[in-house]
Amino acid sequence: MKTSKSFLFFCTFPALALFLIFMAYPTISVFVMSLYKWGGYSAAKTFVGLNNFRALMEDDRFIGSFRNSVILLVLVSIVTLFLALWCANALTREKIRAKGLFRVIFYIPNILSAVVIAAIFSAIYDPSRGLANSLLSLVGIEPVMWLGNRSVVIYSIAIAMIWQATGYYMVMYMSSMSAVPHSLYEAADIEGASRKTKFFSVTLPLIWTNVRTTLTFFIISSINISFLLVRAMTGGGPDGASEVFLSYMYEQAYTNSSYGYGMAIGVVIFVFSFALSALVNLATRREIVEL
């Protein structure tokens, strides 16, 4: 269809302008700023090339945050994937009453703010008044300092992340599982396939494209959600033990005002998540089963 140029311009210009100012420009400046040494509100920027990145390699706190992020990424992705697939399979295949209700409940964590989730879990993990320790005391286990113990804190955060993510992926898998034709299961029944065989030989291959897509989601969202939760729950503490990628970047750039250094961290995270997504994508390539 043809239309006047001015109409096209008025329709696209505002969106394009906002996008360029508040998204494209800041993204480019992350990369540019990572090459500068720039601290504080002064305008003094010195070009230092890759020095920020070299400093990163020797920064123990950065390496700690890297390790934490990887632990969370691996642990949360695997457990969430397993739980979500298992629940989705149970809810679509088995005859369970109030299926809809389960779906509604499972999705609730997804509509809550990261701050709300952080607050709920801070309360649950409270050493003396929280649910977690009172459950443990029922079976006679000593109270645990969920958020105060340096070696426990990262797992406490992982639990909160799994709680948050499972419902979302479950709903996603459920919708693709319900598209699997019923006749295939009937055929499997006739051949006497067990539940396990049915899941691994029928369901999983047919929803594999969907599972693959969600693996990329896992990487991107786990890096992001871990930041939002850590920032609100522990602030990276105790003593930097729960620091993750983006929270360390935020601390360096915003709290510490080392903008150049902070942005260099940002670049590393960006490249890391991009490379990992590409790698996972390659590694999980299978022949797509078509019907």
Place this chain on the structure above:
Amino acid sequence: MLAISVAVPVAWVFMASLKQNSEFYESPWKLPEGFNFKNFTDAWYDANMGTYFINSVFVTLMAIAILLAVALPCAYVLSRFSFRGRGIIKALFMGGLFINVSYIVVPIFLMLVGLNRSLQVTFFLNNHFVLALVYASTALPFTIYLLQSYFATLPRAYEEAAYVDGCSPFRTMLQIMVPMARPSIITVILFNFLSFWNEYIIALTFMTDDVMKTLPVGLMNLMKAQNAAAQYGKMYAGLVIVMLPTLILYILVQKKLTEGMTVGGIKG
């Protein structure tokens, strides 16, 4: 079993929000002794959650209004007309889908600080309109993507009829195409309402004045304060204030989804 593990923490917070301060020293499983709404009035007035609530409503509504006003025409034009630069614009927005707000919050902050300094004003920080503008901008790629693919499914016959009747492209868009895109607009509003209402990193960074803060940031303050001052009820009440609107919306939407949001097209 798993459904319980999701539901229990949420229900527990609602219960705890009704407890008196002394009850928090007893077992956390005990039901509240009565309906103690003092926590809510404390949170609403003393902890400023009332102000934050109004701020949040204001910012969320404004951001959604800006977003729709900007994204609808752009999505419509991109899906309907072929012109030079269309491919580039589409590719830009697609690329924007991969930009995570957490990465760019500091550069945006620095840009606003720089604007303030070079123009000798304090306009750009602690400003709800600027916050809403940033929210709307960060939601653009997803929103345009969604609206554009919906517009593409609508039949062209309507517009051709309008064109024959001498209707201007602007009026065609506003009075014919936008009402037809209602289902997708509703989806856009729902998703973005949730993300704007729940967002806290941008708000935390941009809103340094206490009276300008939004609800999630206010809740963070309450979390810190309760550790120091042992006022637990207030924190739980604050939690309920933040999550209740999203829960109510969610329950309403559940119904709406089952009703089905099909809008009539061309018949016969």
